[in-house]
Amino acid sequence: MFASTALLKSLENEGVKDIFGYPGAAINPFFAVLAGSSINFTLVRAEASAGFAANGYARVSGRVGVRGTNTVGGRSTNTVGVCAATSGAGALGLLPAIACAYADSIPIVAITGQVKTAEVGSDAFQEADIIGAAEPFVKYSYLVKNPNDIPRIVREAFYLAAAGRQGPVLIDIPVDVQEAECDFYYPESVNLRSYNPTREGNVFQIKKAADAIIASKRPLIIAGGGVHSSNAVSLLREFAASMNIPVVSTMMGLGSISGKSTLNLGMIGIHGNSRANNALFEADTLIFIGARAGERSIPTPEKLSGKEIIHVDIDPAEIGKNIIPTIPIVSDCTDFFVKLSARLPERLFETPWATAQEKTSQETLYETSHETPQETPLERYFNVLSEFIAPDTIIVADVGNNQIAASKIRLTDGRFLTSGGMGSMGYALGALIGVLTANREQNSICITGDGGFQMSLAELATIKTYSLPAKIIIVNDSSLGMVKDTAVNMGITSIAGGFATDLSLGNPDFTALAKSYGIKAETVKDFNTDSLKRLLESKSAYLLNVVI
Amino acid sequence: MKRIYSVLVENRSGVLSRIAGLFSRRGFNIESLAVGVTETDDLSRMTIVTDDETDSPERTFEQIRKQLSKMIDTVRVKALSPIECISRELVLMKLRGDAERIAAVCEKTGARVIEETAETITIEIIAADVNVIIKAFEEFEIVETVRTGVISLQKGSSTLM
Structure with a gap:
């Protein structure tokens, strides 16, 4: 059997239904076998988005209607998101997403092509030491030298990604190893004497x-x-x-x-x-x-x-x-x-000592920077959104002031997906692709800023290609709002003087841009909440450019 | 305050760089690191000495132990204070100076002359704390020094596994 077929069969054995990625010469043998397989492949427009999509995909696992959700012993286990890229620049493009998954403990497996074994270390074309580069941000990584190791390595990688504290695992496979002949035997169990995470509390x-x-x-x-x-x-x-x-x-x-x-x-x-x-x-x-x-x-x-x-x-x-x-x-x-x-009685307190409604003290641990005495128009707009959304709605938020505003949306049975630890701008659109690939029917909204959106807007093409019903709200202040705020808080009052740029982004017409991709869009200048209804009722992708 | 970590790891490529990387990126200080295979082919053993001069080194020491344990390649970690260990370090030093005088200092300190040429004398020092002995040779011209780093075993019958 070809090693790339062994890789594919190993992934199928792990229950993988979807892979997000970007091809290239050093991973061509794997992509060749992937094409005719049961695994659905989503071609993103930049590698980082593949990693963010795998992240969003993994995080919605266990929910109703989600593809690839496994059940072990009556309990749904977390699906591991999978992304793939070629060697060198392609693999390095995954790095922001690998680091993001590490910071937030999200189980993903990243598969990268590598230059031929004999060329490793020779600074060959598109050669990067991705194992070395990713080392600080992975739970574990494998450089595959022997094609016969592929099933064991895949088995271990999926186990490690999802066991104990979850996180990203990297598998780097030289292109000649992918093309080599190998035996296929899928191991029943993982035998890692050095890894025995404690699940049960003392x-x-x-x-x-x-x-x-x-x-x-x-x-x-x-x-x-x-x-x-x-x-x-x-x-x-x-x-x-x-x-x-x-x-x-x-x-x-x-x-x-x-x-x-x-x-x-x-x-x-x-x-x-x-x-x-x-x-x-x-x-x-x-x-x-x-x-x-x-x-x-x-x-x-x-x-x-x-x-x-x-x-x-x-x-x-x-x-x-x-x-x-x-x-x-x-x-x-x-x-x-x-x-x-x-170990506790059925009911400990007749009434809670604190509830959401009452304020009990003016003392606080620290100043919160994002609370204004009066509701801002954006907060009011999102408050209305809170009322409109279905109970299971997943909010996928980017990074910055849009994220903080979105964090105030009242979730009932939904999720709030964001790059919490690494603060990776451009996360939201990629992650939304993962959420919708896991379940096209999932009620979900991507909330992003004009900065983060521009880091990821190429994915509008992915959304269009796969007809994903992506709902996108751009909180558009025509600048890097949070960067500006932090600068002011740090006492750098003159932004223009303190920074190389004035932080305004010279945005394009986002509505016209979305339309050029064939995606319905509108610009909202007055926080008109009817726009939210149009967004939520749309059966296909819809973009709201909310100018604040 | 010093702490000695005995770490049993899988004998695989990349493990040393993973462990070294852990120390550097978390800002832990490595005073010395020695590594070699053990009586079991697929296991390597590291002895890592750290030093923390702050008032509360225990918290750092505990974090180092936990972060080492967390590494997938780590089979076992034990953190010990120097008095709980039998430790040795080997030093090779190439000296220039009066041969008789060097021999006398060797006699006094337990160091040993390994090689004598017309120009230089190479000695070896094996001790738990080699620094004191190295100092004794500072009266000569030290041409070159190389140290293995400290290796340690726990005193008594306790073992790492």
């Missing part, structure tokens, strides 16, 4: 956590992205509701509790709301679940000292890194909720 530690929660008067759950990775959303909701414990989220954790729940106090952090941040300050017991408490969420961890801090994370290295917990628990979120619930 019983003694969970008992300590239960005792602390019972003894507390004002416990607060801080839900992070791990709640989604662990498919623990419904468990968290049941737990919070039956115990009457309020919940705040990090940006990655948005959607873990319904925006309609009175227990949902909102998002913490420098871009969060004061209700949520005040709650951190007022609570006596903090239960961090699948949240790494990074500096954007908890900029002043020292102010939390004296509180009981329970920190649950699947990655031991996250515990004690940013905050020092009093009760550290290495565990999968799902396992934690199951074991913790068993």
